[in-house]
Amino acid sequence: MTDRPIGSARTESPITPDALKNGSRRRFLTTTLATGGALATTALVPATARAQGEPDPLITEVQPWASGFGDGVDETPYGLPIHFEDHVVRRTVSWLTADTISSINFTPIHALDGTITPQGCAFERHHSGAIELSKADYRLMINGMVEKPLVFTYEDLERFPRQNVTAFLECAANSGMEWAGAQLNGAQFTHGMIHNMEYTGVPLRLLLEEAGIKLEATWVLAEGADASSNARSFPLEKMLDDVLVAFKANGEALRKEHGYPVRLVVPGWEGNMWVKWLRRIELGDQPWETREETSKYTDTLADGTSRKWTWVMDAKSVVTSPSPQAPITHGKGPLVITGMAWSGRGGIKRVDVTVDGGKTWKEARLVPNANPMSLHRFYLEHDWDGSEMLVQSRAIDETGYVQPTKDALRGFRGLNSIYHNNAIQTWLVKANGEAENVEIS
Ligand SMILES: Nc1nc2c(c(=O)[nH]1)N[C@H]1C(S)=C(S)[C@@H](COP(=O)(O)O)O[C@H]1N2
Ligand SMILES: [Mo]
Numbered sequence: 498m499t500d501r502p503i504g505s506a507r508t509e510s511p512i513t514p515d516a517l518k519n520g521s522r523r524r525f526l527t528t529t530l531a532t533g534g535a536l537a538t539t540a541l542v543p544a545t546a547r548a549q550g551e552p553d554p555l556i557t558e559v560q561p562w563a564s565g566f567g568d569g570v571d572e573t574p575y576g577l578p579i580h581f582e583d584h585v586v587r588r589t590v591s592w593l594t595a596d597t598i599s600s601i602n603f604t605p606i607h608a609l610d611g612t613i614t615p616q617g618c619a620f621e622r623h624h625s626g627a628i629e630l631s632k633a634d635y636r637l638m639i640n641g642m643v644e645k646p647l648v649f650t651y652e653d654l655e656r657f658p659r660q661n662v663t664a665f666l667e668c669a670a671n672s673g674m675e676w677a678g679a680q681l682n683g684a685q686f687t688h689g690m691i692h693n694m695e696y697t698g699v700p701l702r703l704l705l706e707e708a709g710i711k712l713e714a715t716w717v718l719a720e721g722a723d724a725s726s727n728a729r730s731f732p733l734e735k736m737l738d739d740v741l742v743a744f745k746a747n748g749e750a751l752r753k754e755h756g757y758p759v760r761l762v763v764p765g766w767e768g769n770m771w772v773k774w775l776r777r778i779e780l781g782d783q784p785w786e787t788r789e790e791t792s793k794y795t796d797t798l799a800d801g802t803s804r805k806w807t808w809v810m811d812a813k814s815v816v817t818s819p820s821p822q823a824p825i826t827h828g829k830g831p832l833v834i835t836g837m838a839w840s841g842r843g844g845i846k847r848v849d850v851t852v853d854g855g856k857t858w859k860e861a862r863l864v865p866n867a868n869p870m871s872l873h874r875f876y877l878e879h880d881w882d883g884s885e886m887l888v889q890s891r892a893i894d895e896t897g898y899v900q901p902t903k904d905a906l907r908g909f910r911g912l913n914s915i916y917h918n919n920a921i922q923t924w925l926v927k928a929n930g931e932a933e934n935v936e937i938s
Contacts, residue, residue: 577617578617582608584605584608585605585608585609585618586605586618587602587603587604587605587618587619587620587621588602588603588605588685588686588689589601589602589603590603590674590681590686593674598623598625598626599623599624599625599626600621600622600623601620601621601622601668601670601690602620602621603620603685603686603689603690604618604619604620604685604689604690604691604692605618605685605689605822606684606685606688606689606691606815606817606837607683607684607685607817607818607820607821607822607823608822608823609817610835610874611874612663612693612837612864612866612871612872612873612874613663613693613694613695613747614691614692614693614694614872615747616694616746616747616749616751616752616755617752619692619694619752619755620668620689620690620691620692621754621755622668622690622768623723623725623754623773624723624725624727625723625724625725626723626724627753627754628722628723628724628753628774629753629757630722630757630758630774631758632651632652632758633651635650635651635758635759636648636649636650636776637649637654637704637742637759637775637776637777637778638776638777638778639704639705639707639708639777639778639779639780640777640778640779640780641714641718641779641780641781642710642711642713642714642780642781642782643705643708643709643710643711643714643780644708644709644710644711645708645709646708647704647707647708649704651744651758651759654698654699654704654742654744654759655744657699657703657704658699658700658703659697659698659699660697660698660699660700660741661695661696661697662695662696662698662739662741662743662762662764662868662870663693663694663695663696663868663870663871664693664694664696664762664764664765664868664870664871665691665692665693665810665839665870665871665872666691666692666693666694666762666768666771667690667691667767667768667810667813667839667841668690668691668767668768668769669767669768669769669794669807669810669916669917670690670915670916671688671689671690671691671768671918672687672688672690672813672918672919672920672922673914673915673916673918674686674687675687675903675918675920675922675934676907676912676914676915676918677912678936679923679934679935679936680934681934682821682933682934683820683821683822683934684815684816684817684820684821684822684823684922685822687815687922687934688815688817688922690768691839691872693839693871693872694746694747695746695747695748696741696743696745696746696762697743697744697745697746697748698741698742698743698744698745698759698762699741699742700739700740700741700742701736701737701740701741701742701761701778702736702737702738702740704742704778705717705736705737705778705780710733710780711780713782714733714780714781714782715732715733715781715782715783716730716731716732716733716780716781716782716783716784716785717730717731717732717733717736717778717779717780717781718730718731718777718778718779718780718781718785718787719731719761719770719772719775719777719778720772720775720776720777720778720779721756721772721773721774721775721776722774722775722776723773723774727769727772727773727789728772728785728787728788728789729769729770729772729787729789729790730784730785730786730787730790731763731770731808733780735763735766735808739764739870740761740762740763740764741761741762741764742759742761742762742775743759743760743761743762744758744759755773756771756772756773756774756775757774759774759775760772760773760774760775761773761775764841764870765809765810765840765841765842765843765870766808766809766810766841767794767807767808767809767810767916767917769789769793769794770808790805790806791805794807794916795807795916796910796913796914796915796916796917797911797913797914798910798911798913798914799910799911799912799913800911801913807916807917809841809842810839810840810841810917810919811840811841811842811898811900811917811919812838812839812840812842812845812892812893812894812898812899812900812919813838813839813840813892813900813919814836814837814838814839814845814848814875814890814891814892814900814921815836815837815890815922816834816835816836816850816888816889816890816922816924817835817836817837818833818834818835818836819832819834819888819924819926819930819932820924820932821924821931821932821933821934823932824926824930824931824932825881825926825930825932826930827930828883828930829881829882829883830880830881831878831879831880831881832878832879832880832881833876833877833878833879834850834852834861834876834877834878834879834888835874835875835876835877836848836850836861836874836875836890837872837873837874837875838863838872838873838875838890838892839870839871839872839873839892840892840894840895840896840898841870842894842895842896842898843869843870843894843895843896844866844869844873844894844895845863845866845873845892845893845894845895846893846894846895846897847860847863847892847893848860848861848863848873848875848890848891848892848893849861849890849891849893850875850877850888850889850890850891851887851888851889851891852879852886852887852888852926853886853887854887854889854923854937855887855889855902855921855937858891859877861875861876861877861890862875862876862877862878863875864876869895875890883928884928885925885926885927885928886925886926887923887924887925887926887935887937888923888924888925888926888932889921889922889923889924890921890922891921900919900920900921901919901920901921902920902921902938903920903921903936903938904938905920906918906919906920922934923935923936923937
């Protein structure tokens with residue numbers, strides 16, 4: 498420990514904790530000033546204290562964490578976020594979560610950055626609770642219009658060629674509570690039924706080929722092992738295209754709540770189709786019209802008729818900061834506006850950001866992402882003048898589709914919908930930096 502240099506980037510010779518403890522604060526200052534000049538002088542005084550011309554003890558004094566040992570390598574066999582980050586957790590909305598079995602919680606997207614969602618705070622949605630199913634007890638059956646019905650064990654799946662795919666999963670009901678007006682005050686609650694992970698698994702196509710697809714097969718049913726079964730019908734083409742039978746997420750085993758040991762990954766399509774605890778695949782020549790695709794996951798239009806088979810998630814985006822749970826705390830001047838964009842129809846081509854409610858737009862800086870079906874991160878470096886803002890983002894995907902305003906979406910779809918609300922979100926950011934969920938027309 499004593500040979501570890503402190504502040505070596507700014508000093509000529511390493512200063513050890515012991516040397517600092519022995520009254521060498523002045524030496525630290527001298528060396529720093531000698532090498533850093535004027536820059537180091539300002540660096541020693543943080544913005545807050547600088548105004549009062551006071552030195553910052555966090556820079557000039559030896560702190561407890563530098564005067565002893567930290568934890569040893571054995572103390573955290575599996576790491577959790579440091580307790581300072583305890584607030585970055587999944588949360589529920591009480592009136593939505595009548596019970597915790599048939600339920601939903603939300604990803605704290607306002608506090609995350611980059612694109613990958615850690616499993617520990619990725620939202621969960623289950624219809625009959627998260628079940629515990631071991632690898633040893635795991636079986637996947639393929640039956641119906643196949644040459645040879647098959648049952649795979651977990652070990653069998655591990656012997657097929659694998660792929661890695663980073664993809665977002667958005668529940669079709671994400672933002673569903675916002676149809677009639679601005680309601681929930683936070684990006685976590687308005688847009689947090691989404692997560693984005695790197696999955697490892699076997700292309701379903703390889704398993705279907707192993708079973709032998711009969712010529713007449715055109716539809717596929719996927720069913721889970723939980724009591725709800727969450728069965729859904731898929732056109733065969735999608736299943737042969739990019740659907741994965743996945744057993745790892747972000748490099749490690751799926752968490753129980755995300756379908757351990759095996760779930761379906763259906764890039765770009767609504768979350769309900771990503772069957773967890775996958776137990777059976779059946780091939781047929783027509784859809785099964787299950788509960789999940791008749792009474793649920795259809796969109797009731799203004800005239801009372803229902804749209805169904807709305808599998809693909811249209812382009813959408815949201816500013817995650819500033820937002821109601823991520824207010825501006827630093828006053829006017831440089832402000833990083835950031836958020837995420839996604840589209841089930843391919844990559845995101847462009848994201849525009851407005852701070853004046855859509856009167857003027859600026860193109861945000863989109864972080865390049867090789868995975869089209871992944872969340873995309875955008876930033877807009879903005880010089881905030883300290884006045885009220887109406888902040889929005891607008892995604893444009895590879896097909897040229899432009900994320901609609903709330904008014905435009907209601908124009909096509911009416912007010913009866915719950916699912917597939919991909920409208921532009923507005924945050925009112927006040928002069929004091931606090932933000933609020935609002936609607937403008
Ligand atoms: N077997 C099974 N699969 C399921 C569900 C379920 O309840 N049971 N819920 C679905 C719904 S509605 C969604 S949005 C996603 C949620 O996945 P997550 O819990 O990993 O976020 O899983 C889908 N797959
Ligand atoms: Mo869902």
